[in-house]
Amino acid sequence: MGIIKASKVVFEYIRRDEEGNVDSIQTAVDHVDLDVKEGDFVVILGHNGSGKSTLAKQLNALLVPSEGTLWVDGKDTKERKNVRDVRRKAGMVFQNPDNQIIASVVEEDVGFGPENLGVPTEEIWKRVGESLTSVGMLKFRRHSPNKLSGGQKQRVAIAGVMAMEPKCIVLDEPTAMLDPKGRKEVLSAVHELNRKKGITVILITHYMEEAVDGDYIYVMDEGKVVMEGLPKEIFSKVEELKRHRLDVPQATLLAYELKKAGLPLSEGILTRQELAEELERCYVNYSK
Amino acid sequence: MSIILNNVSFTYGEGTAYEMQALKNVTLKIDDGEFIGIIGHTGSGKSTLIQHLNGLMKAVSGEIYFNGRDIYEEDFDLRELRTRVGLVFQYPEHQLFETTVFNDVCFGPMNQGFDKNEAGLRAFEALRMAGVPEKLYYQPPFDLSGGQKRRVAIAGVLAMKPEVLILDEPTAGLDPKGRDEILDLIAGMHKSKKMTVILVSHSMEDVAKYVQRIIVMDEGQVFLDGAPREVFKYYKELEKIGLCAPEVTYLMEDLKARGMAIDGDATTVEEAKQSILKLFQ
Known part of the structure; x- marks a missing residue:
């Protein structure tokens, strides 16, 4: 079994009226199968509302499947006792860096995760140094995060996840708010983690250029995986991608x-x- | 009709320890009916600049003229200026607040002092222009998809019938099709309504494809100003200030370096296609 395996995963958003009766059910993820090998760089593409983010949130148990099963490093995310382990194995980075940075000094922000896990102080500082180095942000360790550029903030957010020593990072449109330079910085930091440390990467993006260097691509539409394959295979189907509101x-x-x-x-x-x-x-x- | 900026400077937190000069002696003329793109890395002064154009921020020094009148004169009506120069902020859908799409779009014209009828008429027209499907008019705006919410937010500004429309990264976070749809919508309004449009963008490809003139900002100053083909010729300089040229511009340079007698400085896929096909004729 790969590091992430999904078998017929369904997720439904259920809306209830004032009396608690079911008003409507929206199926955001519809029988998705995934199999991600450890060390892979996997890209998930799909238009707004195609179910990508709902799927991503299940990868670290922020949401659990309504039906089907999702295993992260062999642990079923539906079991409550596994939640802590799952979140430790699969870290998550979101679109807006300003929503994920909480401390007033870069190194404290990065240390927050391991501190929460109960890691001994000495070990925390070791990890902070290592993870800031791995994203090229060590020299900013004593800076205030709000003075950093978007790309730098996003790399600090990634370092924060790395400090928890996950096996896998899930990035949900990490470059959507960045300028061209910031996009490049973040992307190369992520590729570096993947290559040098063997971290499994799941990248969700709307930029087709960012998918080119991935190992494998999943395309989602209406909650289903509608295409999957190597970048070469996926991007040779220009018309089909356009039908799914995507591009090449x-x-x-x-x-x-x-x-x-x-x-x-x-x-x-x-x-x-x-x-x-x-x-x-x-x-x-x-x-x- | 035009907007003229003469030696405009702006400083954040003047006189404090956090003093930061965001605009330095910016001089610009924006003519009626232009379609302009503003590019620059984060913190280059783009957003500060556009907030000067409708008087939301007041320059520390320098003058701004709207149709020949100094907007900092005492009897100049800044409220009216803000309806004539419509500004769509980044992620404008975060500002939706009403119970229905229709009411939300009515808010601008009601605020301008129009009665319910006139505001309603303007809202209908704006929603139609922004391409919002009629069946959504009476839905809560929060139920719509990201792309549709953004259209509603743009309609909210259009309902005030601005002569100049400024959009701060209107496609951020949208999927490729949503990106094209919003940009086509903006280009359509520029064409059919002869509206002056100013687009702030991080996508060199989009700017190259749509606008007639690019203003490049760096450290609070105008770094370059010209047609896309002219501006992207300076791709090496652009890289130094955290920007780049569209992919195809680099391809053309690469082909030249390989000794192919290719002409032009293509900035769009269509232009590149034409130049390359000419080689094989």
């Missing part, structure tokens, strides 16, 4: 348009490097 990276879109116009390009171009190489090849052949 600019390089992929351009390659798709050029192919439609008759250029002999291969399928599944994801980056501008690949496209430039392909175009050079075409150009050399054409010039002959």
Whole structure:
């Protein structure tokens, strides 16, 4: 079994009227199966309201499935006794950094998590140093978080999760509020954690460019997983993605348009490097 | 009709330990009917700048003229200015508060002093312009999806019939389709209503695709000002100030470096496609 395994997970938001009778039921997650191997970098795509965030919140037991079962590192999230373990294994980072930072000094904010877990003081400071180093924020350890840029705050939030030594981090649109530089900083910090420390990453995003370097992609729509596969496979289906209110990276879109116009390009171009190489090849052949 | 900023400076917390100069001698002219994009990294002064344009913030020094009149003159009606220059804040849906979508959109014109009838008419028109489906008019705004809430919030500003519409990152947090829909809506209003539109954005791709003129802010100053093709030529300088050019601009540079005789400085997928296809003719 992988680090995260979902079997026919359903989640329903039940709305009740004043007398407590069921007014409406909205199925936000509809029979989802997932299997994430330890150390993978998995991306979940889907439009607003497709059920991504509801699914994400189940990965650390903020919500538990209405039906089906979700295991995090082998523990069923529905069992109350597992909740603490599950949250320790799967840390979560949200969209707005200002909503997750609580202390007035960076290092205290990062230390909050392990302190809560009852980690001895010496060990806390060791972890704070290590996790700030791992996201490139060590030199800001004595700064006030509200003086940091968005990308820096988000990296502090990630360090806060890392200090709890999770096996897996779930990031729910961590770059939605950031400028281009902030986006790059956060993304490279996350990739680094994945590569160097083998942390499993579940990244939810609306930026297709951020999905390109993932190991595996799930696409959600109306609570269901409607597409899954390697980035190359997913992004070669331009029309299908558009039907799910999504897009493809600019390089992929351009390659798709050029192919439609008759250029002999291969399928599944994801980056501008690949496209430039392909175009050079075409150009050399054409010039002959 | 125009907005002119002459040597505008603004300092937060003047005279305190937290003093921070957010605008430094900004001089700009915004003409009637322009579609402008403002880009800059977080903290570059974009939001401070746009809040000066409708008099929400008052410059420490310098003048601002709206249609030739100094807005800091004593008898200048700032309230009226705020209805003529409509400002849609970041995440405007957080400001929805009424019991129904329709009432929420009526709030602006009612506040302007219009009676219920006129406010209602304006609300209908604004909701239609913003593309909110009629069946949602009497729903609580909190029940709508993210994209629809944002449309309602934009309608709330449109209902005041502004001549200038300023939007602070109107697509943040939306999915790709939602992004395109909101931007198409804004571009449509610019075209059909001849509205002046100012768009603050973190997406170079969106700015390149939609606007006619880009103003780049850095450390409270105007760093560059020009058409997208002109501005993105300076991609190396843009990178130094935390920005970048659209993906396709880098692709074109890469192709040039590989010795391909490609012309132009494409900033959109369509432009890049045309230049590349020309190579193979």
